[in-house]
Amino acid sequence: MADDFRTTQVGERYAQALFDLADETGALEAVRADLKSLRTAYGESADLRRLITSPVIAAEDQGRGLGAIAEKARFNGVTRNFLGLLAQNGRIRDLTAVIAAFETLYAKKTGVVAAEVVSALPLSATQLTHIRSALLKAVGKAPELTARVDPSLLGGLKVKVGSKLFDASLKTKLDQMKFALKRA
Known part of the structure; x- marks a missing residue:
């Protein structure tokens, strides 16, 4: 499952947008914590992996599912809005690549x-x-x-x-x- 967290060009573009927004709004640490929680949950939950990766689950259902998770976990508003945007654009399957690219950007900025x-x-x-x-x-x-x-x-x-x-x-x-x- 760790192998699922590889960057892609699409993931890098979305991660850059999320990173920039989180940095500008002062939510960088909160968004990073949210993404780390999602990464951990992805590794521990077969249901979450299925929700994110299944081609038979409609994008809007994926979005509702992730939205419910984000709400229950009390994710930062930037993270919740971003997950909604991914769902709206049919890009939930790219979430693992976004998380990997976000971590790379964070590491570069903070050392x-x-x-x-x-x-x-x-x-x-x-x-x-x-x-x-x-x-x-x-x-x-x-x-x-x-x-x-x-x-x-x-x-x-x-x-x-x-x-x-x-x-x-x-x-x-x-x-x-x-x-x-x-x-x-």
């Missing part, structure tokens, strides 16, 4: 280094602290960590910082061995 850590099991606070300090040494800045669980990894970690991915998951190692054995 924040975002890192996503994916593990097979939940990580303890101590483990996250060790990962954060290792990333601090590697990139020279304190990273803002997002941790999520993906049981399909079987073990190990995947760490993504910007466009760089460090994959030390057991699943990937097993896939590499399987590929090597097929070639032998």
